[in-house]
Amino acid sequence: MKNTIKLFSLLLITVLLVAGCTQAAPPVEEPEVSDQPLRVAIVTPSSMNDLAFSQSISDAMQALQKEMGEGKLEYVYSENMFVVDDAAAAIRSYAQQGFDIILAHGSQYGSSVQEIAPDFTNTVFACGTTVDTFDMPNVHASETASDEGGFVNGVMAALLTETKVIGVVGPIETGDAKLYIDGFAAGVKSVDPEIDVRVTYIGSFSDVALAAEAATTHLSAGADVLTGSAQMVIGAIGKAKEAGAYWFGTQADQTSFAPDVVVASQVYHWEVILREIFALRQDGVLGGETFAATLDNGGQVIKINPDLDLGQDVLDEAKRVIQEIIDQTISIP
Structure with a gap:
């Protein structure tokens, strides 16, 4: 009986020693999933219901908002920005407010984007219609065929x-x-x-x-x-x-x-291009790409x-x- 008790005691001590020397496995880190919506600001040269250029980007954003689901995409816009200086002020203001992506919807806004984008390196700027990204790492360009x-x-x-x-x-x-x-x-x-x-x-x-x-x-x-x-x-x-x-x-x-x-x-259908821009931002690519909307890709x-x-x-x-x-x-x- 005494031998049994001694044996049990030795086994218990051994288990405790092993447990004490063994490092606990580090906790598995779950990938961060942001519950914050993607925030997009748009500057257009005319009314968002103009049945032409500005409405095309409005229709695309509404389609993407529905596609992405409730609370996933928020957007604001400044319309009727025919005066380029006014558009530039709006673009800079949106960047200062911390919007994730700014769509400068008009080739006439290219020089404004070229001037403003270097001041906001964590913001995505997308300019269209043009093929020029100005060799900037946070500027995309888009055009239509x-x-x-x-x-x-x-x-x-x-x-x-x-x-x-x-x-x-x-x-x-x-x-x-x-x-x-x-x-x-x-x-x-x-x-x-x-x-x-x-x-x-x-x-x-x-x-x-x-x-x-x-x-x-x-x-x-x-x-x-x-x-x-x-x-x-x-x-x-x-x-x-x-x-x-x-x-x-x-x-x-x-x-x-x-x-x-x-x-x-x-x-x-700008949503064909915007989907790519949104996905690239998710992957950490903020600019440098040129996109084209064509009959072939549904743009x-x-x-x-x-x-x-x-x-x-x-x-x-x-x-x-x-x-x-x-x-x-x-x-x-």
């Missing part, structure tokens, strides 16, 4: 015109507006080189009255189809509606403004008005051209 949708719209316009005169109302000859207009003209000419494509750049992104005046001039010259790019085209669409002339839109779906004449709109979509009787031949040709652009079997001049 708007000549693609322009080409598709031009093909349909050529098939629908009866007078063989088509009018184009442009803002300033730059950026996605010029790309769209050049692509549109190329699409028309690919169907019928004899069609007269009359292009007018009014020198402004915002002058609705001047856009209406340019549209009236085209209609007086016999145009029965019109198109145009940028925020001021509301004036031109109004004139197309009055005259019963077909209209082709870009940037946002413009059907609701004139459902009797809007044939199709090239719609920008651009041709929205055809289902209530217009266009004829199956027009619809089939549009579908064919879209697919050939995606397949890169069509080269847009």
Whole structure:
């Protein structure tokens, strides 16, 4: 009995010694999951419901907010920032407030971003439409291949015109507006080189009255189809509606403004690009990338008005051209 007690005591001492000499396993660190929403600030040159450039970014943010779920994405915006100095002040203010990402939605804001971004190295700045990141580690750039949708719209316009005169109302000859207009003209000419494509750049992104005046001039010259790019085209669409002339839109779906004449709109889906920018930030990449919205990646979509009787031949040709652009079997001049 005494031997048993001694043996038990020795075993107990041994266990205690081993336990005392053995280091406890370090606690497993759970990865930090932030419950804070992603905070995005947007600066736009026009109203967020302009049926054009600014609305396209508004629609994208609403889509992403719904996609990411409640409380995951917050955004604020400063609209109608036609004056670049005012836009620069808004961009700097948002950076000072600690927003995670600032979208400078307009190529005219590039110089402001170039000046402000170095002062806020932990903030993501995204500038569009442009391909220039200014070689800065916290600046992304984005553009749209708007000549693609322009080409598709031009093909349909050529098939629908009866007078063989088509009018184009442009803002300033730059950026996605010029790309769209050049692509549109190329699409028309690919169907019928004899069609007269009359292009007018009014020198402004915002002058609705001047856009209406340019549209009236085209209609007086016999145009029965019109198109145009940028925020001021509301004036031109109004004139197309009055005259019963077909209209082709870009940037946002413009059907609701004139459902009797809007044939199709090239719609920008910026969410395709913004998803990548958000994901890169999560991975610690704050800038240096250039993105493009295309028909192939879904960053651009041709929205055809289902209530217009266009004829199956027009619809089939549009579908064919879209697919050939995606397949890169069509080269847009």
